[in-house]
Amino acid sequence: MTVAVTGLGLVTPAGEGVGAAWDAVCRGVGTASRDPALAGLPVDFSCRVPLSREELDRRVGRASWRMARNAVLAVLAAREAVHDAGLDPVAWDAGRVAVVxxxxxxxxxxxxxQGGRLERGDARLVSALTVPQILPNMAAGEVSVDLGARGPALAPATACASGATAVAVARDLLAAGRCDIAVAGGTEAALSPLAAAGFWRMGALSGRTDAPAAASRPFAEDRDGFVLAEGAGVLVLERTRDAEARGASVRARLVGCGSASDAYHPTAPAPDGRGAEDALRAALADAGLVPGDVDHVNAHGTSTPLNDAGEAALISRVLPHRPSVTAPKGVLGHGLGAAGAVEAALTVLTLQHRTVPPVGNLRAPTAAFGIDCVTKEPRRQDVRVAVSHSFGFGGHNVVLAFAS
Known part of the structure; x- marks a missing residue:
């Protein structure tokens, strides 16, 4: 069953809105900068959404006081996506609207x-909102509350594949008849000293403290790690026949989803790339496509040595006809649980605009990779089928296939 993408919403380090994100990735200039919250750490820069908490609160309204930042970002992205889809939460059948x-x-x-408050010795200093604010499902819960959506509300947690998993789960809910509209995506706001220090200790972060905006450089010979980012991306999905019946504008179609596990290591990708390959092949089979049908790849492209090498090998092996490749993390950084949804939305825009954004900070891909990375400026291309890769700690691999 094909599913129509009728709405998009994005809040990224480029700013609020789909237009801001698309303009930024087409410019190909990194958004990373010094982050005061990370001052004093070995890696003191990030890709932060350029909106203060006060600005976010004004946009969300009265309920924002009880939300963690990741939930606020999700609510803003979901509102934009629903508006873009031409839907009215006051008028829809709320019991048939899912949130994932x-x-x-x-x-x-x-x-x-809040842990710091407790360490200072008085439990009364700890906020009563601590537990609901730290729960990873509360972004889905708050979006459901904000939109008045009373269908299934789910919160997949597959690390950096979470946003893509959410889109795939939403497609399955529509196919199973569990809902008529699905508001699906991912969110993350984990730019804390603890998270940054943990990723640094793993050796996962770029150490280019002298040039933060140039630090994330997927598929480059001298890549040295990813840049932490935050953000949210939301897609509105409907059965194609339902979208057409109400006269909705269809941005693109979600035609296939594939998921597979490495079953290899908690954080390192499997050297043979089998899980990622299985996910890609499953998405194509689900869509009734063959590898040669793929015109474009929106790569996971983290800018880490192992991930990029493995993903390049996967693309060369399964898609030897050299489809164009981009990697938004060169501009927007690595949004962790939000990344898969943000990049799915950007893939939809690539199909719609017939334009492939360049890989930020990449002048030329590593020669040994043998893939066709778009560099320096956007490329006009009649993209009809595109795949979006998302891989996460725990060996999670998710691939979404979109068609115009």
Whole structure:
């Protein structure tokens, strides 16, 4: 069953809104900068959404006081997506609207702040909102409350594949007849000192403290790690026949989903790339496509040595006809649980605009990779079928296939 994408909503380090994110990735200039919250750490920069908590609160309204930052970002992205789809939460059948918002970590900054209060010796200093704010499902819950959506509300947690998993789960709910509209995506706001220090200790972060905006460089020879980011991405999905019946504008179609596990290691990708390959092949089979049908790949492209090498090998092996490749993390950083949904939305925009954004900070891909990375400027291309890759700690691999 094909599913129509009728609405998009994005809040990213480029700013609020789909237009801001698309313009930024087409410019190909990194958004990373010094982060005061990370001052004093070995890696003191990130890709943060350029909206203060006060600004976010004004946009969300009265209920924002009880939300962690990741939930606020999700609510804003969901509102934009629903509006873009031409839907009115006052008028829809609320019991037939599902919400699926993935999140990898949850309210990490809240956990760190409130833990510090407890360490100072008085439990009365700990906020009564601590538990609901740190729970990773609360972004889905708050979006459901904000929209008045009373269908299934789910919160997949597959690390950096969470946003893509949410989109795949939403497609399954529509196919099973469990809902008529699905508001699906991912969110993350884990730019805390603890998270940054943990990723740094793993050797996962770029150490280019002298040039933060140039630090994330997927598929480059001198890549040295990813840049932490935050954000949210939401897609509105409907059965194609339902969208057409109400006269909705269809941005693209979600035609296939594939998921597979590495079953290899908690954090390292499997050297043979079998799980990622299985997910890609499953998405194509689900869509009734063959590898040669793929015109474009929106790569996971984290800018880490192992991930990029493994993903490049996967693309060369399964898609030897050299489809165009982009990797938004070069501009927007690695949004963890939000990344898969943000990149799914950007893939939809690539189909719609017939334009492939360049990989940020990449002048030329590593010669040994043999893949066709778009560099320096956007490329006009008649993209009819595109796949979006998302891989996460725990060996989670998710691939979404979209068609115009």
């Amino acid at each position: 918002i993935g999140c990898g970590i949850g309210g990490d900054a809240v956990r760190e702040e």
